[in-house]
Structures are given as structure tokens and as C-alpha cells.
Amino acid sequence: MSINVTLVRESTTSQETLDDGTTGLDLFGQDRTIVACRVDGQIRDLHLPLPDGASVEPVLIDSPDGLNILRHSCAHVAAQAVQNLHEEAKLGIGPPITDGFYYDFQVAEPFTPEDLKALEKQMQRIVKEKQSFRRRVVSDDEARAELADEPFKLELITDKGSANAEDGSSMEVGAGELTIYENVRRNGERAWEDLCRGPHVPHTGYIPAFALTRSSAAYWRGDQKNQQLQRLYGTAWPSKEELQAYRTRMEEAAKRDHRKLGSELDLFSFPEEIGSGLPVFHPKGELIKMQMENYSRQRHLEAGYSFVSTPHITKGHLFETSKHLDWYADGMYPPMRVDEERDADGNVTKQGIDYYLKPMNCPMHNLIFQSRGRSYRELPLRLFEFGSVYRYEKSGVVHGLTRARGFTQDDAHIYCSREQMKDELTRLLTFVLDLLKDYGLDDFYLELSTRDPEKSVGDDATWEEATRTLAEVAQSSGLELVDDPGGAAFYGPKISVQAKDAIGRTWQLSTIQLDFFEPGLFDLEYTAADGSRQQPVMIHRALFGSIERFFGVLLEHYAGAFPVWLAPVQVVGIPVAGEFTEYLEEVAAKLRARGVRVEVDSSDDRMQKKIRNAQKQKVPYMLIAGGDDRAAGAVSFRYRSGEQKNGVPVEEAIEEIVDAIARKVQV
Template sequence: MEKEEFLAVYRHSMAHILAKAVIELFGKEKVQYAIGPQIENGLYYDFTLPRTLTADDYKMIEDKMREVIKRREDWTCKEVTKDEALELFKDQKFKTELIQELPADEKITIYYTGDDYVDLCRGPHVSNSQELMNVAFEVRSISGAYWRGDETKDQLQRIYVTAFADKNQLKEFKKFLREAAERDHKKLGPQQELFMFDETAPGMPYWLPRGWKLFNSLLSFWRGIHEEHGYQEISGPILSNSKLWQTSGHWGHYKDNMFIIPGEKEDESDYYAAKPMNCPNAILVYKSRLRSYRDLPFRVAQVDNIHRKEKSGELNGLFRVQMFRQDDAHILVTEDQIADEIKDIMSIATQIYGTFGLSYGAELSTRPDDFMGDIAVWDKAEASLKEILNDVYGEGNYEVNEGDGAFYGPKIDLKMKDALGREWQMGTIQLDFQLPLNFDMKYAAQDGTVKQPVMIHRAIFGSLERFIGILIENYKASFPFWLSPYQVGVVPIRTEHNEYAKKVVDALKAAGIRVEVDYADKNMNEKIKAFKTYHDPYIIVVGDKEASEGTVSITVRGQKQQLHDVSLEKLVEMCETMNREHSNELLTTAD
């Protein structure tokens, strides 16, 4: 077996060990066990138990699991009929429900661990518990979960276990977890006064002054690149009548995820909805006047607020929110412009991700079960994207995710890795032959005929909120100079140096540098500490010498040595250079 297959078998088998251990701890009559799959870095199992588990129970569970493993019991696979399975699991409601849904002639397999524990499972598993003797594992956490993810069904307790082939791998993973915890944007964001949440608007972030400066710096960078590539920015309504969403197909395919406002009539035609996507806005702008082939490619970009309903348990800081801004762009092209346009989009992605030092790869997602439109049109669209990816990456050098496309067209997802090696799905490029058809979009072709354009939906950041959350963790809130909320903190040593400090501040502001200053009559080190807490890239200290010579002393973030006797003009030049070049590195010399 390949390494990942090997780990999957061991982790899946460990899930059965976990279930058996929990049943022995609490008694067979008091435990209902649901499902227990292997997952990345370990496994989990869902239960209903006679009491709520706490962190104090972790060791007890681990010790019982080790006891079960040391018995070196055989694992036996047996094929049974549906009736036999129902009889075997008659006291287990979750297993019974799963079995009842199976076809009458379904091949059902069960696995025994020893003689007293049996589970409904396809396998494969180890042949004897002794094969698990060297597996390094720990109970990682316990959380609530709903049966089958449905909040109307039973609430379960989910026990997560981390499991690796040996102790060294487990040790490295725990080190990774500690580092990830230190970078957690949900902790760093509020600490750095970037954003906050309030219970009156779940999953809808408030951007605080420092965070909004960062947000707009990122947006300004994005706008500059898109202007170079011929995009025009638009904005559209947040609320639109349901008729718009019915035409687009969202009402039929996405209604449950939309915030809906009933109108005066009970008829849904009088309903309004907060937009979950920007594409209908771009379509109506395109249709606002007659278009010809000379207008194509027609590129519009949009960063309006969009809203999507999420279950409360799925909200996760900036990573999973209900209100966000997506760096949307919609391009209308002729069929023979598709390849060049998508290649240009990929060049934009390379430019943007490269600025942050982030590598990325591509994944093609194909027709889902609830697709809209003609299969022949879908086949054509998928073939077009495969041809482009083969040209850009080479055949076989990208992933294919069957059945995960949008309901109106196949897509290319752009996945990048951060400083911890974690992979994130960020940008997306979706080819759409359906919405132009639904909205009767046309253009006058060069040959005098009227034709239908092809629509490309695309985003590079995806959600700006989510991207900023990733950046917070990637940089540990120590952002590059050009992106930092405040780029320079100015510290006058004493109040008599405030006048010169103001001259420094004014010179920086005139050059577009984001600067903050503390004129208060307090200890210099206290002021410096405050700016360091906010991770300001440059901290400028001015005293008698600097005021008399027209210079500054610079403390560079992360550097022990100060830069002394730097002229005010040179300071401005250094700051302007880092802003212009969008450098990831701070200038540490005035040469």
C-alpha cells in the first residue's frame, strides 16, 4: 500500500479501538455509537453517552484504548444479509438507520474486534490489534455534532483522536499545532485591533480602524493590478427581487443559503434577497446597452458585500462568515477568446500570490449532479478548461475533482500553501455557458450575426475576509511594510521633541505613508513597547540629536540593531520603495 493508504487503514482501525474502549468504559447498554471515519491526521467517532465528556476524560479514554490494543485480538470480517445486520444492531439506533436505507440485496460487511465488539463497516482493517502497538495517538478534543450534520437530529459527542505511525511524527504534529495556535487569526485579529464580531450579527465581521487600513491597502493593490489588465470596477444593489435570482437559477439551486425578505404579497415573486453572488449585477450592466464584438472581452470587477447563510456551528472567524466581500470579476468573451482570457487570469493570480510569496496549484471541478443546462454544453466547457490547463501546467499536472463544479458551469480552483504548509482553496475560475443563455445575452458579431457570449466568473482572493485571515496566520500578524495597518510609529523621547516629531509625521503622510505618533508625556520605552505590540514595521525615535541634524533613528521590526543618522529624506525614500515594490522584506539599511 501507499503511505496514505497505510495510514488510512491504521487510523480507521483505531476508530474501532476508540469505539470499543468507550463502550467498555460506559457500558454497552448506555452507549449509542454512530460513525467513526479516519480523517487527516487521525480519526473521530460520534456517540451518545450517559454524561458529557470533558478534558479530564482524555487520559481515561487513551488508557482504555491502549489496554484494548494490548489484548492482541483478531479482527474478523463477515458478510451478512440486511435482515441479519438489523438483528445484530437492533439496539443501536444509528446503525439501524444506516442499514434500513440500504437496498435489500446490498452486500453488507461487519468487522469484529475480538468477540464482543462489532461494527458496520466496509473496511479494510488490520488483521490483529498487535499491528497497532506502535501507533502514537492522543485524544485531541471533544466537541458536539449532530447526527448526519442535521441540527434537527440527535446531538452527539464527537471524540477526535490524533494518530500517527510513530511518536516522532506525533511530536512533529503537536509542534505544528502549537505554532498554528500561536498564529490563530481569531486570537491575533482582536489582539491587533483588526476586527471584531458581535452576537447581533453572527458571522458578520466589524472591521476596526487598524484592520480597515489593512483591508484597503490590500484592495488598493488589487485594483492597481486589475486596471493594468483592462478591468473596470462596478457596484450593484445588495438586495434584488426574487425574479432576478429565479432567472439566474440561484433561487432553485441556492435559495436555502440566501437571506430572504418577504414582500407585502405572500407570493415569492414579491420577495427580495441579499445577493449571495455578484454575477447577476455584472450581467445587467452588460445588458444595459447593445454590445458588439468590439466590446469583448468585457471585463468588470466588483467587491460589494455579499451574504450567505451558514449554520452557526460552521462559522469560523474570518474563514467562514455570513457577510463578506469577494473580489469578483466577470468577463464576457467570444468562444475563441476563452483560452487567452483564462491564461491572463492565471497570470494575475501568479502576480498576486507571488507578491505574498505563496505558491499555488490548480484543480478542475466538473459537472455536479444538480447541474443546469445541456450536457453537451457542459462537455464542451469542460473540454475547453482541460485544454487550457494542459497548455499551462501540462497534462496530469493538476487535480480533477469530479462532480464539484458550480451548477452553471465547470470551474478551476486555485489552491495555495501558507507558511505552515497548509493548503487553502482561494481563487476560482468558472466557465459559464448557461447564464448568458438564461439572460438572453447577445453581441453583434463581426460577420453581422447576433451571437451569445461566454461568461467567465473569477476571483483571486476569493473572500477578502478569508484571505486576510490567512494572511494574519501566514505572517503571524507581522505584515509586509506595504500592507501593515500603520507602517511607521514615531516616538519623541520627550515632549520638547514633539515639534520635530510632527515634522517627521507630516513628511511621511505627504508621501502616503501610514504613520502613528505618541506625543504623550510618558516614558519612551513605554511608547516603543506599544508600537511593537502592534507589529509596526518601523519605529522612529527622535531626540535632541535627530532634531538638530534633521535625521531619525529606526528600529526595524525583528532586528536588534537600530539604523542611526538616517536623513528624513532617506526615510521617506525607503518607505516609498517598499510601498512601490510591494516587498515582503523590510529594508534594513539606509545605503
């Protein structure tokens, strides 16, 4: 018997007649750049027979799906290595993550660096054995019997209908059939097995380059109420060259870590006395933040935004109206019960009210729109706020400024008519991209997050209109558009601006969300030109995401060497000897009169140490002066790069600095 399939390769298709029982491996041979196949849109293992009439497409190892398969397969190899060396280890969950994978274990002692070296050697042996990954469908009872010694796997089997991507359990079980993947040696002997949905590479020899990177404590399924486990992190790549490039990037990223630079440059800190994820900005850090905010304010005023301000806390009823308590309560701090009154006997005479720290500003902005009658002549109404918000991030998720619990959103909500909607979105996306470029980021792509039917409100037709409109606006920008299925907020789809930094990492920055539902929840209306009452469309927009997070991104992007307009100290005057301090103070006074942030180092340190100190603080300009400079009314002009120009007239030096600030250049 034979079967017919449609083979899809890049932009070409062909009709193939194959023997019944032909597998993906038979079709594609031993090409190790192909790790799975997509059959009628579903990714499947290469060792499975192909069905008649199917559309078949190879999944390349360097594609996003291919990398996930590679890394999840490597996670299995890591888990096998752990149980080979630590027989008592119990298996948790091991999903792929950005640039790698992790696997959680219950072990007697935390993993040490020596353990990681031994585990890597064991993994290398498993890879060299070219153990095959073989998928086997099992019943719930069969899975329980085979995994009777794995308590965490037994829990997943019981909870298979509630598996989710956030805790990684969806990689193990879904709502349908259960499958176990066996690692089989070439002699047919079973080496290891794990509960898993797959797919996997054909055999371990398809894993050409990997490394274990670190270990840490973790909680079962990410919940601190559960058992503490040990998490093993690793990475895997299609080639040794790509693995080395990744290691180089990670070394550079470690040097640029904003938490490290924030301490070295005295910009901010996270005092234990205040609490996790709640930063305080020191004078230099606050000055940078102020410059970021002030420039943003200027640009927003020029673009026709109106500034508003709202409180940090509110009665819980507001978030009941907005439905955030229905859909977002896990991300909010617990309520504060206030205004309760009791008599002398302790009996409640007045019920208290729950107040919440606000996790977002949009409900309060809706109240501002609602505060009086609105006319179509006022639309688009663009409300803007630097609003402080508070979100209860889990402790394992908090990460410096880039994942904080308290932060300030540069938050805008735009109310417009349906007719204005598309033009306003187009204008808004252009405004967002232009402003990000002013801060030195210019390598973008866009992500379109669409509806999750299980986590959303509203009707299909409205969602389709909103999603289509955002897609058209994104496509007209000329930027690459990537789909993010199910990633929308509960009230509407969104465009996310993804920006690459100086070392090629991608950061999600601005978000633009189109909302047809919140205005209805708040009964927002305006009077149309024909006198009828109409409901506005609402556009949610956070340009930086948050000031704090954007600060952290820029700090890492520039490795602390901010462009001169953002640098907290733009110029340091360095006298060759103490007698020239007064001369440099006169130069500094002229610079300050032009708005330049300047200091004169009048310490007792030698000149070379003063230069080193300024370089460590990444100051853009050093003005050095000795006897010849003073006599000529000049300075020696030293740049952050180490380049130096001698005998530069003071007025010329001032003009160069002021011009660089105005043009927002990097020096």
C-alpha cells in the first residue's frame, strides 16, 4: 500500500507518494538540521508514521519550535544524568525557556559546581550513546504504576486537566492522552523514561552543543507553599559555535547587569528594610530618571496629551467595576480593611471598606473621563500620567528594576471614536517608535497578542475587529510582525514593541492595547455630532512599560555609559594641581549657566587617579587644566573613550558639549 502527502519546504510544495508506514525519519533521512515534522499543523516526532493525505513540513533545529524541541530533549538528558548519579532524586518539571531549559529535582543536598561538572560529563556519555526518544501512549493507571516512585509526576497525572504553561506542567501533561518518552539504547535496552507530551529529537546525538549553567532553589510548580526543590539550568544550541557565541553574550550581559552597575555607579538600591522589588533611587539615579521623565513630558505635551494624577490606593469597588478583581487579583497586593468602627464592647458599628494598592491606572482615568459630559469635539482625548503602581510579583520572579513590585508607569489612555481609531493608533505607534529612538534604541519588531478565550471578556466580532485593526496598523509600520497567540489582556488585543539592545537581547517595551469593553463597564459616553450618545474606544498605552524597567534596560544597553544628555554628571573638571582649581571652577560656572551638569574634582588625589575615577563613573567629558591652559584660556579636552584634544579654547569646548547634549549623541 502507499500513501500520498504534500511536502512543504520553505516556499515550495510537492506531492509525494510513499510506502504506507513511512516515518518522518524515512522521508527526511538523517539530516540533523531537521528535528521534528509539522503534520497538518501539529508538531510530531520524526519516528511516527505519516498519515495518508497529510501536509508535512520539516521543523528545523534553528527555528523557534526546533530550538524548543532541542532544549526540552536536552532537559531530559540532564534529568537522566541526575538520576544516574543521584538515585534518590525525584523528578519535577523540565520545560524549555528562553535560550535554554531547566529541570526541577527533589534531592538530598543542593547541587554544587562540582556536581554540575560531573553531570555534564554524564550528559556527554548519554549524547554519545545516541539513545532514541520513543513515545508511548499510556492510560492514567499505567502511568501511575510506572511512575509510582515519582510523587510529583503522580500529582501531574491527577491534575492533568489543569496543567498550564506558567508552571511548566503543560510540557508534561495536557487535557488529552498521557504519553511517556523512553530513552532507548541502540541494543534495545531502555535507559530511562519520563512523563512528557513531547515531541523530542530522534535521538540524543541530535544534541550537538549544550552546557549546564547554574542551579538554584525553586518551589514545586512555582508556589512557595509547596516543597522546595533544586532547579538545574542549562542551554543547548545547534552548533558549538552558537554555544560559544551564547556564552560570550552571557559574559557581556553579566558585565552589564543593571543591578551590578546600579551599585557601582551609586544609582539605586533595594534596602531589605523596605522590601523585595521596591527600589530607592540615589541622587545620580534620580537625576537620570528625572531627565528621562522630563523629556517624555515635553514630547507628550507637543503631541497633544493632557496630564493627570491619581492616588496610589482606591476602594476595591473600582476594580470590581473594571473586572480586574475577576481577572487580575493574583497580581494585586492583598486589601487593606479600613474605616471600620466598633463600640466600647467591640461590636462593629460601621463596616470597614477594602482598599487596594493600584496595579494599574486605567480605572481611575476612566473616572476622569466620566467626571463630566464629553463632546465629540474633545476626541481624541489623550490622558497621560506618571502613575505609581504596585503588583505582587512572586519572589522568584522579582529581578532588580526589570521586574519590580513597585514602579511608575508612563501611562496613557486615549479615548476616541471608532472612526478615529485606526488613524490614532497609527499616529500613536509612530510617536512611540520615534521617542524610543531618541533614547538610543532603534532595532525593533512588533508582536501582536491575540485573545485567550479562557481569559477574556466580550464577543467574538468585537475582538476580531480590534485584532484586525491592530494588525493593519502594525503591518503598515513596515516592521516585522510576530504573532503571540493568547497573549492579550482580558479586555483586548495588543501590539508590543520588542527592541534589541547593544548585545542583541530583545526587550519588550511599549504596549498598545485596543479596548472596546472597559468603556462599557464604566458607562463612558460622549455626545456625537448628530446629538446621539456614543461609547468611545479606549486605547491603553505604556510607552516605556515602566520608568524603572526602562531605566534598567538603558543601563544595560549603554553598560552604564549613558549618552551625554542623560549622564548624571556630564563634565568633570580635573586640575593638574590645586592652584588650577579656581580656573576650572570659572569654566564650570560658564557650563552651568548653559544647563550643563558639571563637577570639579578638588580632592587631594593625583591627577591620574582623578582621571581613573571619572572613567569608572563613566563621565562623558573631562576638562583638564594646567598652567599653559590657564594662560591660553583653554582646556585639555578628554573624552570617555580616552581620546584627548589639548589646548581647546574654553568657549569652543563649551559649545561642543552643549551641542552634543542637544543632539543626544553618545561620546
